[in-house]
Amino acid sequence: MILRYAILISALFSLSLQAARLDVSLKTSDDSVLPGTVVYLTSAQPLPPVAEGATAEMDQVNKQFKPHILVVQKGTQIRFPNSDSIQHHVYSFSPAKTFELKLYKDHHPAPLPFDKAGQVELGCNVHDWMLGYIMVVDTPYFTQLNKQGQASLDVPAGDYTLHIRHPRIQDDAASLDQAVTIKGNQQVQLRLKQPLLPGADDFEDQDEFSGYE
Amino acid sequence: MRGWLALLTVASGLSQGAEISGLLQVNLLAADNLDSYQQYGTSILREDHSGIHLQQALVRVEQDLVSGFSVDLVANLHGDGEQHVGLSQMQLIYKPLMPSQTKFKGRAGFFYPDMSLENPELGWLSPYQYTQSAINSWLGEELRIPGVEFSLYSPGRQRHSPWSWEVNMGAFRGNDPLGTLLSWRGFALHDRQTLHQDRIAFAPYPSVVDPGRTNHPDWVEPFHEIDGRTGYYAGVHLDYYQHSNLRYYYYDNNADPLAANDQRLYAWHTRFHSLALSHRFGNDTRIIGQWLKGDTEMGTRWVFVNFDAWYLLLSHKWTEHRFSLRLDSFKAREDDKWAWDPNNSDGRALTLTWRYDLSPHWQVGLEHHVNRNTAANRPTLGQTAKQNQQQSLAVVQYRW
CATH class of the missing domain: 2.60.40.10 (Immunoglobulins)
Known part of the structure; x- marks a missing residue:
C-alpha cells in the first residue's frame, strides 16, 4: 500500500x-x-495504477459479445454475464489472457483478472460466429x-x-x-x-x- | 407415461451444466377422412380423426461432461403410432477448443445428419410450419445415423471472411430398411419423428404382405442392422455471413439388398443426394428450399425405385406473427422386375401456416394443408389411385 x-x-x-x-x-x-x-x-x-476493485463487463447479448471491443486498464477484473437464455462457452487463446469460461443460464461465474497488456480475442465454442475483443492497456x-x-x-x-x-x-x-x-x-x-x-x-x-x- | 415422468425426474436431477428445454404442442385438428398410414390406411397424413391431439411433446437435455465433451438427448412423447415414449436423438459430441482457423469436431450416437434447413427448432422441429415438407417428413421417420461423424469446419468471422465452411463425413451401422416406406407407401407429410425402437405402419398391400408375394410385414422398424455392412455419408456446408446457407450431402447406406432379418424386414440399398438452400432477405423474410434425388433397391432389382422431391418455403415475420407458405413436389418411380408390385407414387402439396408468439413461452398457430397424391398400389386395396387430401390445424404451444 x-x-x-x-x-x-x-x-x-x-x-x-x-x-x-x-x-x-x-x-x-x-x-x-x-x-x-x-x-x-x-x-x-x-x-496512476488501476483503481482497487475496478471491474468491467463483457456481456453476451443475442449471441454476440457486447461490447464488440472492451478496453480496460491492466489489473481490471472482468465479469462475463450471459443475457441470453442459452449457454455460451467463452474462450481465448491470446497470450495476453488464455482462458475458457462456460456460461450457463442463471449461473454467475466470478470475474476474471486481466493482468497482462495486449489484445485478447474472444470466441464462443457454441456459437462459432461470435467474436469479441478485450484490449488490456497499461494506462x-x-x-x-x-x-x-x-x-x-x-x-x-x-x-x-x-x-x-x-x-x-x-x-x-x-x-x-x-x-x-x-x-x-x-x-x-x-x-x-x-x-x-x-x-x-x-x-x-x-x-x-x-x-x- | 411412467417412463416419461422418470425421464423428467432424471433430467431435472442432473448437475450443473445441464441445459433442459422442452416443447409441448396440442392441436385441434380437422382431419381428412382417408385412413392414415399409421392406421394401416393409405393416407399420407399423420391423423385421420378430427379432434384434439398431442402434436408434439419433447424434452431436450444437453449435459456438459469433461472438457470438450457433451451429451445431447431428445426424448419424445407421441400420442399416436406404435411407440409412445422414447428417444429420437442421443449423441455424444466432442467439440474441443482449438486456436486454429480450421477446427475439428465429432459426434457419435443416434442423430440426424445436418442436411436440412427447415427444422432448426428444438428437437428437429420446424419453427415455420407444423406439417413438415415431404423430404423432412421422410428423413424424420426413416433416417437416423446410428454411428459416428467427423467434421472439419472454419468459422469465417475469425478469418475476417464472410464465408464459413464445414465438411462432414459419417459412417454408421443400422438404418438398413431405409427406403421401405418410399417404395410401398411413398412420401408422406407430417411431423412425427420415429423413436429409437419405433415401428411405422402402412397399408397391407397384397403385393407386400401376401405369403406368396413379398411376404413382408405391413410395417417397418427402420433402424435395424440387417446385413452387417457399414453405410456412409459426406456433406459440405457453405454459409455467407448468416444470410445464406447451402448444404449438399451424399448418403449411401451401402445395404446388401439380398439381406433380410427374421422379421422379414429387408435391407434396402438406398442412396441419395440432398441439396438445401436458405436465404434471408433483410431481417424478416426467409426462403428455404431442398431437393432430394436418389434410388433404393431390394433384392436383385425385385423392387427398384427412383425418388425425387423438392420443396420451396417462404416465411415472413411481422411483429410477433410468422406467415409461412410451402410448396412440395414428390415422386417415386419404379424400374424393377416385380410387375405385380406397383410402386409409382407422386404428389404435390401446399401448406399455409400462421404462428403467433403470445410470449417467449406461449405460441398459437393455424395451418391449412392440401395435397393431391397418387399411389399406383391403392387400387390393389380397392381404392382410387388419386386422392385429394386436406387437413386444418389449430395449435397451442408451450416452450421452455
Whole structure:
C-alpha cells in the first residue's frame, strides 16, 4: 500500500497537474471512419495504477459479445454475464489472457483478472460466429473513437506516446504510435495507409433461427 | 407415461451444466377422412380423426461432461403410432477448443445428419410450419445415423471472411430398411419423428404382405442392422455471413439388398443426394428450399425405385406473427422386375401456416394443408389411385 502511494505521488509530481486535452481523429485509407478504435496514451513516467476493485463487463447479448471491443486498464477484473437464455462457452487463446469460461443460464461465474497488456480475442465454442475483443492497456488514459471517428482524452499535461489499435487495422502497430506533448488543447489527425481487414460485421445481422446447431 | 415422468425426474436431477428445454404442442385438428398410414390406411397424413391431439411433446437435455465433451438427448412423447415414449436423438459430441482457423469436431450416437434447413427448432422441429415438407417428413421417420461423424469446419468471422465452411463425413451401422416406406407407401407429410425402437405402419398391400408375394410385414422398424455392412455419408456446408446457407450431402447406406432379418424386414440399398438452400432477405423474410434425388433397391432389382422431391418455403415475420407458405413436389418411380408390385407414387402439396408468439413461452398457430397424391398400389386395396387430401390445424404451444 505504501509503495502504491509512493508511485502515485511521484507520478503526480512528475507530470504537470495542469489538465490538458487531446483530440484524436482517424480516417481510414479510403477516408471512412472506424468507430470503436482504441486510443490510449502511455508515458515513460509512472501513471496512476488501476483503481482497487475496478471491474468491467463483457456481456453476451443475442449471441454476440457486447461490447464488440472492451478496453480496460491492466489489473481490471472482468465479469462475463450471459443475457441470453442459452449457454455460451467463452474462450481465448491470446497470450495476453488464455482462458475458457462456460456460461450457463442463471449461473454467475466470478470475474476474471486481466493482468497482462495486449489484445485478447474472444470466441464462443457454441456459437462459432461470435467474436469479441478485450484490449488490456497499461494506462488509465484510454478511450474509443465515436461514430464520427473522433475521441478526446482529458489528461494531465505532459509527454506521452499515443497508440491507436483496432483488430481490423493492417498498418504496422508501431507505425501508428507517435510521441505527443500535450499541453492545453492538442489535436492529432491520423490517416491509415493500409486498407482495413473486412469487418464481417454482417455476422451480427441474424434472425432467431440463425446459427442452426 | 411412467417412463416419461422418470425421464423428467432424471433430467431435472442432473448437475450443473445441464441445459433442459422442452416443447409441448396440442392441436385441434380437422382431419381428412382417408385412413392414415399409421392406421394401416393409405393416407399420407399423420391423423385421420378430427379432434384434439398431442402434436408434439419433447424434452431436450444437453449435459456438459469433461472438457470438450457433451451429451445431447431428445426424448419424445407421441400420442399416436406404435411407440409412445422414447428417444429420437442421443449423441455424444466432442467439440474441443482449438486456436486454429480450421477446427475439428465429432459426434457419435443416434442423430440426424445436418442436411436440412427447415427444422432448426428444438428437437428437429420446424419453427415455420407444423406439417413438415415431404423430404423432412421422410428423413424424420426413416433416417437416423446410428454411428459416428467427423467434421472439419472454419468459422469465417475469425478469418475476417464472410464465408464459413464445414465438411462432414459419417459412417454408421443400422438404418438398413431405409427406403421401405418410399417404395410401398411413398412420401408422406407430417411431423412425427420415429423413436429409437419405433415401428411405422402402412397399408397391407397384397403385393407386400401376401405369403406368396413379398411376404413382408405391413410395417417397418427402420433402424435395424440387417446385413452387417457399414453405410456412409459426406456433406459440405457453405454459409455467407448468416444470410445464406447451402448444404449438399451424399448418403449411401451401402445395404446388401439380398439381406433380410427374421422379421422379414429387408435391407434396402438406398442412396441419395440432398441439396438445401436458405436465404434471408433483410431481417424478416426467409426462403428455404431442398431437393432430394436418389434410388433404393431390394433384392436383385425385385423392387427398384427412383425418388425425387423438392420443396420451396417462404416465411415472413411481422411483429410477433410468422406467415409461412410451402410448396412440395414428390415422386417415386419404379424400374424393377416385380410387375405385380406397383410402386409409382407422386404428389404435390401446399401448406399455409400462421404462428403467433403470445410470449417467449406461449405460441398459437393455424395451418391449412392440401395435397393431391397418387399411389399406383391403392387400387390393389380397392381404392382410387388419386386422392385429394386436406387437413386444418389449430395449435397451442408451450416452450421452455
